[in-house]
Amino acid sequence: MLVELNDAEIVRQIGTGSSREAEAELFRRMAPRLRLYGLRHLRDEQASDDLTQEVLITTLEALRAGRLREREKLASFMLGICRLTVLGMRRGAQRKERLLEQFGPDLLPASQPSTPQLDHGQLAQCVQNLKERERTVVVMTFYDEQAGADVASFLGISEANVRVIRHRAILQLRQCLGVAS
Numbered sequence: 520m521l522v523e524l525n526d527a528e529i530v531r532q533i534g535t536g537s538s539r540e541a542e543a544e545l546f547r548r549m550a551p552r553l554r555l556y557g558l559r560h561l562r563d564e565q566a567s568d569d570l571t572q573e574v575l576i577t578t579l580e581a582l583r584a585g586r587l588r589e590r591e592k593l594a595s596f597m598l599g600i601c602r603l604t605v606l607g608m609r610r611g612a613q614r615k616e617r618l619l620e621q622f623g624p625d626l627l628p629a630s631q632p633s634t635p636q637l638d639h640g641q642l643a644q645c646v647q648n649l650k651e652r653e654r655t656v657v658v659m660t661f662y663d664e665q666a667g668a669d670v671a672s673f674l675g676i677s678e679a680n681v682r683v684i685r686h687r688a689i690l691q692l693r694q695c696l697g698v699a700s
Contacts, residue, residue, distance in 0.1 A: 524541065524544060525591075526590065526591060526592075526593035526594065527590035527591050527593075528541075529541045529544055529545050529593065530582055530587055530590040530593055531590060533545065533579065533582040533583060534582055534583065534585050534587075536583065542579060545575075545578070545579070545582075545593075546575055549575065549578075549594070549597055550571055550575060552594075553570065553571040553574050553575065553597070553601055554567050554568065554570075554571045556570070556598075556601050556605075557569075557570035557571060557601075557605070560605050561605065561608065566608065569608075570601065570604055570605060570608065573604050574597060574600050574601050574604055577600050577604070578596070578597050578600055581596075581600075637696075638696070641695075641696060642692070642696065644695075645691075645692050645695035645696055646658070646692065648691075648695060649688055649691060649692070652674065652684060653684055653687065653688035653691070654688075655670075655673075655674065656670055656674070656681055656684045656685050656688060657685065657688050657689075657692070659673065660681075660685055667681045667682060667685075
């Protein structure tokens, strides 16, 4: 069983490519430690998971290529990769912030259309001004979130008729609110 393997034996087996179980054991042992390191230094679960994956892949590639000189120092080797990866992630985030500060305003459109503020009192009054059938269709569709078939069944009309009534009611509401169609 590989649980009893020491770090040096895991490194040797991965380096020779003789055991996929050794790779699995490396992941089982080190992933929780790497994730904890990431949580502590990055303070973000997703970034920590990304860090864990990146470090495990980098370590596995290095071990397969035989780039670890002292097999007993596997944990130190992985911690070093972890530190460098965190530094790289931080540098990348800082670079991104600087670029956004420098070029961000140029990336935004010159004038963003303003969204009109909805006057809820006026909307309520406009809905009250609708005919009863139109008001029922609007309320059932948008407030009760009923499907067209349910509204049609309730009112005893066809779904097509519900769509026409809803369309006309929305046009009336837009006119009442002074919103361009």
